[in-house]
Amino acid sequence: MEILKKTRKIFDQKGYRFFDNGKPFNLNIIGVRSDERVAGKFDDSIMVLYRDQIRDWRVFVAPLTTDPGSFYLRKPLNPNGTLIMLEGQYTGVYKKGIHGRTWTSGGYPALEQCGDISYVRDANRDDIIDIDKDNVITGNFKTNIHRAYKNKVAEFIWKWSAGCQVLQDPKDFDELMKLVDNSLLFGYPNKFSYTLLNQKDFE
Numbered sequence: 001m002e003i004l005k006k007t008r009k010i011f012d013q014k015g016y017r018f019f020d021n022g023k024p025f026n027l028n029i030i031g032v033r034s035d036e037r038v039a040g041k042f043d044d045s046i047m048v049l050y051r052d053q054i055r056d057w058r059v060f061v062a063p064l065t066t067d068p069g070s071f072y073l074r075k076p077l078n079p080n081g082t083l084i085m086l087e088g089q090y091t092g093v094y095k096k097g098i099h100g101r102t103w104t105s106g107g108y109p110a111l112e113q114c115g116d117i118s119y120v121r122d123a124n125r126d127d128i129i130d131i132d133k134d135n136v137i138t139g140n141f142k143t144n145i146h147r148a149y150k151n152k153v154a155e156f157i158w159k160w161s162a163g164c165q166v167l168q169d170p171k172d173f174d175e176l177m178k179l180v181d182n183s184l185l186f187g188y189p190n191k192f193s194y195t196l197l198n199q200k201d202f203e
Helices: 002-014 069-076 170-185
Strands: 028-033 044-051 057-065 080-085 088-099 107-112 117-120 138-140 146-147 165-168 191-198
Touching: 002 044, 002 057, 044 170, 069 146, 088 117, 088 170, 107 170, 146 170, 165 170
Parallel strands: 028 191, 146 165
Antiparallel strands: 028 044, 044 057, 057 165, 080 117, 088 107, 088 191, 107 146, 117 138
16 A cells, blocks of 8 residues: 555654554544645645554545635734644644534534644735744644534635634545544544644655
């Protein structure tokens, strides 16, 4: 399986931990950021590499955004700018929790941030993703991994991300959460790691 070999090689080169104890559903959840710097489209991807019930390797891949949408780039929730997650490996930073809980809504199950992740803030209020690695901040800003629409595929990011990792298709999101549930059923703790790579890593 070429994508498995390539990903493991990238992890080795970067000194990242690849999760494989030979048992089912030890999930490697990976975001892959594209080179496109204009915000608005689901032009990134999410991969999950794991062993199934008979311990064969499986690869789940789906469209994702690793960047905020143009709405929040133009109108940041924070006056210092909109969050953009930095590429890297973040161990045990997500749990099965709730996304979108408000005074009027109970939200829905998603991967909720529970640990520190590193970011930059894009403050110039345009549609271009700007990553200034001289101004890194680290913390838990609830940049969850969630879906866009509940019942249809989103065409544009718009308000769906102010820094979260967002799946374009709700069916793909449901599949991701089934993998999370299976991992929990097999006895793994409710702590999931996330590794954000760049498409250049695969070239």
